Amino acid sequence: MFDTSPPSLPAAPGVGYKPQHYSDILADPGAVGWLEVHAENYMGDGGRPLAQLRALADRFAISVHGVGLSIGGEDPLDRAHLDRLKRLVDWLTPASFSEHLAWSSHGGTFFNDLLPLPYTEATLARVADHIAEVQDALGRRMLLENPATYLDFDETTLAETDFLAELVHRTGCGLLLDVNNVFVACTNRGERPEAYIDAFPVEAVGEIHLGGHDAQVDDRGAPLLIDSHGAEVVDPVWQLYAHTLARTGPMPTLIEWDNDVPAWPVLAAEAARANAMLAEARP
Template structure:
């Protein structure tokens, strides 16, 4: 099979319409931190926003983001495109995303391997997909369409899931590998999601990560989870982004950096949002691990 996408990762130079995120840690941008960020300009690698929260006409969100964008690289993370939906993509939504990307010129745009809309309704959650051929074809078509519409390479994020489908014929890593091979999109590796899905489906998260096409990873996400139990009393982890990053996820992150080398890393916190200082401390720790992986690589090279 040949790669048909015009968005095949290039081996020379950088993509035409974007720079890369710096190889540092960044934070999810939250309105409650706007004032402090603008007043103190904390030393962070980048900020990330949810695209849908900025698809509004004007007001304080755009006012703050314009000023923050002047000082920091930006990642725009979509949560509503519903790339896994069995219906067609919402072209009006793609148009709105294109306008937002044009306005803020982010270094990265990412979406999820999931669906969140059906029959004109929006569920505000990332819903799971069966990993089989017809789903693969549909997801690849939607990613091709998105990359063409937005005129850029997108990153696709691996999901946290609570269920599996009897219809699945491929494992998740194989499914993602095939998407990336066919569409030329990049991978946003959510290490917390990898850990959660590993626990929830009783699989080894390290083996999962090792099986992914790591050369395509351009960004890592880290977040916290909550613990629950399934009907048999087995652990069921919920991807809440509402707690500090767990020690086990930090370990898996270090394992990932070992394989991957230094990679831009986002600290995600969307619930129980603490003070900016608490999140900056997590970002500092991530940067310490990034530096460590840099040193390790240098030693190996020497």
């Protein structure tokens, strides 16, 4: 029903686009081969944001990454928001569209965070329906991202990797494997991130995310990592990335840095590090 070939993002480093880097990216992209934008930042009617995005799309493959569809939510999908998304995707024809295994709206309120859901047969059916609805509306396959989570639900009966594999099976969607999220969520659950990667349905992966996180402790003094996107990728996450590439082969790999955004050379250096590891992963 949909084009199920891998998305056409290059197996190169990309960065999350920030408007303050506009001139730098065009002048000296370095190893950066593609850009990712948050869909919700480009839902105005016009002006500089859309004009700059159009200009960037002439030079780079673009990944549109949604943060507001609330695919993991209990409520029906927001059709007005899905229409806005369709308008953006039809206008831009990006190389990829992705969203999150999370919810962000409930009862008409938008919480502006990626909130967790229990993994049960009931939530599996609902999320699968939502993914199918998105793919039908956009007329394309989407990628679904594994979340950074901070707590667990007693009612969960399915492992996250099994939940994701079953969503792929039911909907034909692809997956966005956020390696930092794996590191954060597994550390927060007291589990080995390598084991999660080894259980991940890597054949469906179309993109990898890397990013920085903060470290706190929970009520018992156990590590509690926060997916902050506000710092450099730490060495253990680079090591987990190498472990991941050994399973997936070279993949489009995004450096996410959304808060305390650094000067362009700092971000470009992160992309160069990913590029070196991608080169090693090539056969």
